[in-house]
Amino acid sequence: MKRSTILSALAPVLVSALIACGGAAAPPAATPASGGTTTAAAGTPAQADDPAATEEQDDASLDVQEQHRHHSHGGIAGFIAMSLDGLNVSDDQRETITKIQHDMHDKLRASRDAEKALLLAVADGVAAGTVDRAKLDDNIARVGAESAKLHDAVADSLNALHTALTPPQRQALVDKVEAHLGVWHRENEGKGRHLAQLAADFGLSADQVDKIRTAYQASNDKAPRYDNSEAENHVKAFGDAFVKDQFDAHALTTGGAVNAHMATWGMIRTVNLYTAAAPVLTPEQRAKVADSIRRHANYKRSDSDS
């Protein structure tokens, strides 16, 4: 009798333990939002078993990397417009989202035109074998000035976007903007990643790469500093606000400065790279590189682009 009493008392405890450690009595597919989350190894990320640990490069990924190496996009405002390409919206939403995206592209146009003028000037310099860096300072300044206006310019579009999207779609947009920023930083800040790709795309020799790298790093050392965390903090503030039920883009105060700093820094690095490369490239390489830069200068961000 005493033994049965003891077993009766302990049974709930043991069953609870069994359930808690994920045994046969564990519930299927816990819903994290409900607080029923379980993990394979609490506090121990399963990176070794992470299927994403083996990076797979598809054409869309290579495409966006190349794009981010050549464009500032007007900073975060441009990333938001780009992210609208792939939100998997419903047919009922599509027309509204497309209209908002076109509106944003229209407001980004002045910044894009400034960037286009700069890239075309760089392309001409590369084709000629020398880029007159000093003459491009005004172009770079114009890119920065136009980008500084973008957050305020697109604020109403962002508010309309918030209204048009469902809460999960808002989260997806935030995921994408964060991802674009991560790609953009990696493509532009690395020690020679842009150069490595240039070498691969146009068959540069090791000697050419060494010469370009030396000049490129020297010019970058003189360039204004850029702090990644400034943009990351702005994107976090945007993301935290955008996923809430109430959102007002006008209340975000850091967008203008962030967009200007990103655009200026990004274009300075692009200009510095091609300034360093132009005298080192062969005539044939110069022609191909110049064509590539012109292609980026003239690309269309949307079907409504001229």
Add this chain to the structure above:
Amino acid sequence: MTTWKTALFLALPLALSFATASPTVASAQVYVEVGPPDTYVATVDPEYFESRPVYFYNDHWYYRDHGRWAYYDREPDYLRGRRTYWHEHNIERRGYVVRGNVHGAYERGGYVHTAPGRTVRAPSHYRYRR
């Protein structure tokens, strides 16, 4: 009564240790330090499930949970039913070039093993290269 108390005293720590130890069986979700690459998240369309975006990558469904990446260890029935659509979508929209230390890619019909460097399929278009 003394025996009962002694048994409980011994059993409780045992039960608690079971409750807090790492489980050895598959569970609903697995947190990972590294989610899908930024290049992928930036360019792929998400699926929506359980009121959040999920991303089909490397044969798993990834999502963010309070800022951390996780994937479903046991694939929910709804998402299993969406696999075919996303296989087709990825082939049609993205194109795949397998590079470096990777071992597979999506082809029509499912995930297949391929040799590094093999081009699986040319893209139908480039989204950003117009």
